[in-house]
Amino acid sequence: MASAPRPSEDALIARFFAPLAAAGGLGLKDDAACISPRPGHDLVVTTDALVETVHFLPGDPPDSVARKALGVNVSDLAAKGAEPVGFLLALALPEDWTESWLAAFAAGLGEAAGDFGCPLLGGDTVKAKGALTLSVTALGEVPAGRMVPRTAAKAGDILCVTGTIGDGALGLDLRGDPAWAAALDAGERDFLAARYLHPQPRHRLAAALRENARASMDVSDGLAGDLAKMMRASGVSATVDLDRVPLSPAAARAVRAEPGLIDRIVTGGDDYEILCAVPEKKLDRLRLEAEGCGIALSVIGQVVPGHGAPVFRTAAGERRYDVGSFSHF
Amino acid sequence: MASAPRPSEDALIARFFAPLAAAGGLGLKDDAACISPRPGHDLVVTTDALVETVHFLPGDPPDSVARKALGVNVSDLAAKGAEPVGFLLALALPEDWTESWLAAFAAGLGEAAGDFGCPLLGGDTVKAKGALTLSVTALGEVPAGRMVPRTAAKAGDILCVTGTIGDGALGLDLRGDPAWAAALDAGERDFLAARYLHPQPRHRLAAALRENARASMDVSDGLAGDLAKMMRASGVSATVDLDRVPLSPAAARAVRAEPGLIDRIVTGGDDYEILCAVPEKKLDRLRLEAEGCGIALSVIGQVVPGHGAPVFRTAAGERRYDVGSFSHF
Incomplete structure (x- = not known):
């Protein structure tokens, strides 16, 4: 266990993540995000997890890790023809996390969210037992019935x-x-x-x-x-x-x-x-x-x-x- | 690294998780799930991560771990007044996972999904570096504008x-x-x-x-x-x-x-x-x-x-x- 006093999860959310939160994330002050889907649209949902040493390397800049975690999910939405609505982040932080790491991570996440038009809606922050692990769930929308599937390629295409x-x-x-x-x-x-x-x-x-x-x-x-x-x-x-x-x-x-x-x-x-x-x-x-x-x-x-x-x-x-x-x- | 040959992620999904998938999960054969929200409804979205030794203990029955991971998220939906629509699971498996563990986990997950009326829509399975880590993102729906907030208690209530x-x-x-x-x-x-x-x-x-x-x-x-x-x-x-x-x-x-x-x-x-x-x-x-x-x-x-x-x-x-x-x- 780290011996220095650590902010509570709430303090951590308020400081690093609430500033990134979109309206649907209710400033991250509730237990859940609330989305009003556009009438006549389907919601496309995807999740991808990233683990340090498997999907990125120790020492990778924290803003890069954040950008990649969001980017690979937005990439899935794009392939399905979906416009980003927002994302949730589950972050399992190893015991040796530092505030400077987290500040840089949050800054990178906010910048990527802006670039991709995919704002933070909510999340969960827990203690990891092992390497830093992140799961992003991204939501997008398509006009009803218009998600581009993986399964419909035809000979001749x-x-x-x-x-x-x-x-x-x-x-x-x-x-x-x-x-x-x-x-x-x-x-x-x-x-x-x-x-x-x-x-x-x-x-x-x-x-x-x-x-x-x-x-x-x-x-x-x-x-x-x-x-x-x-x-x-x-x-x-x-x-x-x-x-x-x-x-x-x-x-x-x-x-x-x-x-x-x-x-x-x-x-x-x-x-x-x-x-x-x-x-x-x-x-x-x-x-x-x-x-x-x-x-x-x-x-x-x-x-x-x-x-x-x-x-x-x-x-x-x-x-x-x-x-x-x-x-x- | 485990020396025994392991099934690929696709084989693992096809065997253990596809049988649980709801229609919106497209049999887990696509990169994303597709949900058609009921007209006049908002979507409520929540995510909670669980880490072995932090949120459950080594040796806890795998079906219990699965039920808890889903249950704590459905609990958040319930508190918001939302009816479950479905969930996504990001599963980071440690290197010593066994097929019998995963089979029991999937069985417990399927049973809990049935009990809670919250079917599997999609997910991601990756290799953990450290303890088993699960993130569930659950989606629910409420009539538009009717999510029960945390922020509206009034003196006298x-x-x-x-x-x-x-x-x-x-x-x-x-x-x-x-x-x-x-x-x-x-x-x-x-x-x-x-x-x-x-x-x-x-x-x-x-x-x-x-x-x-x-x-x-x-x-x-x-x-x-x-x-x-x-x-x-x-x-x-x-x-x-x-x-x-x-x-x-x-x-x-x-x-x-x-x-x-x-x-x-x-x-x-x-x-x-x-x-x-x-x-x-x-x-x-x-x-x-x-x-x-x-x-x-x-x-x-x-x-x-x-x-x-x-x-x-x-x-x-x-x-x-x-x-x-x-x-x-």
């Missing part, structure tokens, strides 16, 4: 991803000082590190996905595994042109230095980009709207009939990724 | 609690084999132990609270502290007749054996009963409706003007509990 793939995984690997790091300049290394630390949810694309995508999910556990998951859930398969998987300049340079890295890029996880299946006739529209949001959108392949694992084609041949998604266990 | 107070705290203390345990028979000891393990949320009282209570909260951190919190939030104070605080036969016998235990009963926590402030003219109605639900309701005191800590009166004099709520830090 075009497969697209936002942004670039693999940066997060390479950013994590960089911490182990791999040989390929020497091929990158400092700016490229910083870029990859930041992509791991600060996933950028694509919430501005939510409406365009509702209008144009048949199926969608966010890529969090690796493109190959998450694509396999979406195809399986939809009862179809896919072919992907590996050369069309969008890479950042930094990731592209890393692959030139070590070509085998392409497998890590495709299976690594921590992308928090959107993977979607789009009817061909809606592709131009989605492209245009993504452009309007300043979000890059790349065609990577096509949905095909069948039930096998998706095929990734290169000039040299084909490969399938059997391992699939990162397993947490 | 009658203070009531459901059930009996102090059983949970004594049930926890029993594990340390205190001297007073000898005064109880085995049935009484079992009763108190079960009250700690299995809080009974008063969800059936939700509608009656909406109709009749001005302010309400659930007693989780000790009656004295939670009452002080509700009075402070409402800008009033309270007087309580300590002799009218309802005790179970087991708790009453413990107090006869060791009179000082009354302070533990009033400050101990883990009650998960409802504390509410009721306008005098609505008291009979609330009593009647509680009786109709099979829930005991006791008048314990009155809301009074002022800002001091609530006063607990006994034949011998008055006492105030300065410590207030259990502090988690």
Whole structure:
């Protein structure tokens, strides 16, 4: 047990979290938040937990941890075509927490909540027995019946991803000082590190996905595994042109230095980009709207009939990724 | 790391949790749950985290842990006058989890979800670094604008609690084999132990609270502290007749054996009963409706003007509990 006197949970909430709370959170002075859903809308709800050493690393800046915890949940909402309504935070703090850590965490959380348009509604703060553990539950809304499912991709649909793939995984690997790091300049290394630390949810694309995508999910556990998951859930398969998987300049340079890295890029996880299946006739529209949001959108392949694992084609041949998604266990 | 092969998160969800999922949870095959709120209703959302050794003890039966994690959240909904809609679970499993533990946990969760009318909508399962940690986020609904707040008690209102107070705290203390345990028979000891393990949320009282209570909260951190919190939030104070605080036969016998235990009963926590402030003219109605639900309701005191800590009166004099709520830090 820490020997210094600690503020009570109430004092801690009043000091660090109440300033972030939206109207629905009632200033965090009640036992629950109250939301008035917009008439004719469904509520989309998702929860993701993050554990220190598993999902972020000891010593990661507290504002980064906060931003990531919220960002990965807002990313799930975005993939479902939902506009953020707000979030709840369950925070299990290890015994050696400090007020400066918590102040920086709350500041980062407030800034991320503002950036993502997803205010704090409520939460719970408890003592951890072990590593810092955070669970965020995010709520969003869609016009009734319009959530974009994972399960509705059809053969013939075009497969697209936002942004670039693999940066997060390479950013994590960089911490182990791999040989390929020497091929990158400092700016490229910083870029990859930041992509791991600060996933950028694509919430501005939510409406365009509702209008144009048949199926969608966010890529969090690796493109190959998450694509396999979406195809399986939809009862179809896919072919992907590996050369069309969008890479950042930094990731592209890393692959030139070590070509085998392409497998890590495709299976690594921590992308928090959107993977979607789009009817061909809606592709131009989605492209245009993504452009309007300043979000890059790349065609990577096509949905095909069948039930096998998706095929990734290169000039040299084909490969399938059997391992699939990162397993947490 | 465990050396035995473990099922992936997807396999684990499919096997243990998908069978519990409600329609809104889409069979847990999507990244988010989708809820269609009833027109003219607000959504009430609450989250509570439980950590092994802090909120339950190693060796507690897994079905009890599951029931408690859901029960404490449904208790919050009940206090707000909300009917359960469903819940999400974020589960951080330590490395030594076993399939038999998880099977029993899922079975208990399913049973509790049925008992409380609060189905599983979604969740996340991750690897813990340290003790088992669970966060439940529960959603409920109330007719628009009708959530029962913590902040609206008025001088003159009658203070009531459901059930009996102090059983949970004594049930926890029993594990340390205190001297007073000898005064109880085995049935009484079992009763108190079960009250700690299995809080009974008063969800059936939700509608009656909406109709009749001005302010309400659930007693989780000790009656004295939670009452002080509700009075402070409402800008009033309270007087309580300590002799009218309802005790179970087991708790009453413990107090006869060791009179000082009354302070533990009033400050101990883990009650998960409802504390509410009721306008005098609505008291009979609330009593009647509680009786109709099979829930005991006791008048314990009155809301009074002022800002001091609530006063607990006994034949011998008055006492105030300065410590207030259990502090988690």
